[in-house]
Amino acid sequence: MKRSLLTPRWLLLHALFVVAFIATCFLAVWQWERAHDAGGSFQNLGYALQWPLFGVFTLFLWVRMARMTLHDEAEAAAGQAEDTAGQEPAEEPERAARAGRPRPLVPPQAPPVDPDEDPELAAYNRYLAELNEAEGR
The missing domain is CATH 1.20.5 (Single alpha-helices involved in coiled-coils or other helix-helix interfaces)
Structure with a gap:
């Protein structure tokens, strides 16, 4: 199940999230140093405190997307298990769309x-x- 987090798409997303988190850390340090320079202001201090929040939010989104992917796969596997058991589950359109089946256009x-x-x-x-x-x- 966790192999889906190692697909090329997800590897690119992993790299993007890591780069975004590291960038927010560097920006926080830069603003912190800037706030303590002679020309620094409270605005720089505010940014120095704000950038780590952006980094934490980036990590939150990363974990949330991974959990959603794993949850959708688990639902799809459960749906396939029900289908193979001879029972046809009654699905609402949202679940069918998440499982990869398109909704009707009309x-x-x-x-x-x-x-x-x-x-x-x-x-x-x-x-x-x-x-x-x-x-x-």
């Missing part, structure tokens, strides 16, 4: 509205139907 048609039930919605639906017919011509 949503299913809504049931017709009874004019007695909601006259405004029925009138609006008739208007939309007229626009659709006019566009088709």
Whole structure:
């Protein structure tokens, strides 16, 4: 399961996150030194304290993305295990999309509205139907 974190895409992401974290550390040190120079200000001090937060957020995103990938794979493996057991699981569109199956481009048609039930919605639906017919011509 953890092999997916060693694909070329993920290796590039690992490198990107490591470089981003190291860059935020260097920027924090640079701003800290700058704040203590003769021309430094409280703005530099603020940046020196802010850059480590960006670095921690970068690490948080890295861990979060890896966990999401592993979780999606575990769900897909569980879904395949259910499929091989002869049971067809009822999936909602979000789960199907995460498992790699595309959602339908057009949503299913809504049931017709009874004019007695909601006259405004029925009138609006008739208007939309007229626009659709006019566009088709």
